[in-house]
Amino acid sequence: MCSAKPKSQQLTMPKINGRPVLQPTCNRVSSLERRNSLKKSSTKSPANSPPVSPKLPSPRPPAIKRGKDVNDTEKALNTITPLFMTKAINEVKKSKKSSAVVPVETSLLVETPGSIAAARREQVATMQEQRKMKIAHYGRTKSAKFDSPLDAAGVVVGSTREQKRCSYITPNSDPIYVAYHDEEWGVPVHDDKLLFELLLLTGAQVGSDWTSVLKKRQTFREAFSGFDAEVVAKYSEKKIKSINTEYNIELSLIRGVVDNAGRILEIKKEMGSLEKYLWGFVNHKPISTQYKLCQKIPVKTSKSESISKDMVRRGFRFVGPTVIHSLMEAAGLTNNHLVTCPRHLQCIALASKTPSLAPTAQ
Structure with missing residues (x-):
């Protein structure tokens, strides 16, 4: 009688079109060794993995909360001091020496993110005022008398404002x-x-x-x-x-x-x-x-x-x-x-x- 092989040694053979295919047995690894190798590889970090970069500090300035002391706001503003805020900071420094409270515009000190917009609004308001002044005084200059003599270039002589001939008359005209x-x-x-x-x-x-x-x-x-x-x-x-x-x-x-x-x-x-x-x-x-x-x-x-x-x-x-x-x-x-x-x-x-x-x- 032929002795039956243990079940642990029985291997399943691959089949193609219903026929068994023989394969070399030297490359086979037992399932126990395969599981042990996977556990060891999972514990070790890969050699080619990139290093983790440390967290950099945020470039944004610290937020200034309402209700803090003026000294705290000055420390926070020392990190970023635009040109239009130098005047407000100088006023804060003068207030320290005189020990008197100087009112500071909240649009410059408290609302730091919107201070650029506030300065821009002030600039636009100034430009509008200048424009209104120009419009108000437009055409109020004294005109020249038309019976004044003309020079060779067609300009009225002795006039407060130059009165020229028609533009097609030039110094090169016949x-x-x-x-x-x-x-x-x-x-x-x-x-x-x-x-x-x-x-x-x-x-x-x-x-x-x-x-x-x-x-x-x-x-x-x-x-x-x-x-x-x-x-x-x-x-x-x-x-x-x-x-x-x-x-x-x-x-x-x-x-x-x-x-x-x-x-x-x-x-x-x-x-x-x-x-x-x-x-x-x-x-x-x-x-x-x-x-x-x-x-x-x-x-x-x-x-x-x-x-x-x-x-x-x-x-x-x-x-x-x-x-x-x-x-x-x-x-x-x-x-x-x-x-x-x-x-x-x-x-x-x-x-x-x-x-x-x-x-x-x-």
């Missing part, structure tokens, strides 16, 4: 352009010949500049017979071509001036003069604007558009809204000098002296 600004631009014009001339100049300066047009002003006067509408309206084609060759003026511009002269004669028959026709659109009173910057001045307005539409309907040429707006500025129908320019009030004074030519009721 003298002929500066003279036109100081003597003619914005001055009310009531002469038909001068209005006819300004109509030509404003149309010719489109795509060019005022300085170039003003330099040709005498040439235009000679070519168009002093802007006599009755003479210019009778120019023949031969006369137009001779003006083109002699004065080097574009044919389209010459023909436009001749056509406009015929339209002016029609207006004279209907209304009496070109002056009454143009000034009737503004009720025979110049429009005075209050611009402080040249960038704010428009290139055309609703008034110039309405005048342009009526003149186009009558057969005029070179009378777009921009050209008519420039004509209104040049002829004084509108005063677009800046309020800082000395000519602003001077043109207003000249307009008040000019007698109104509005038709009177009979």
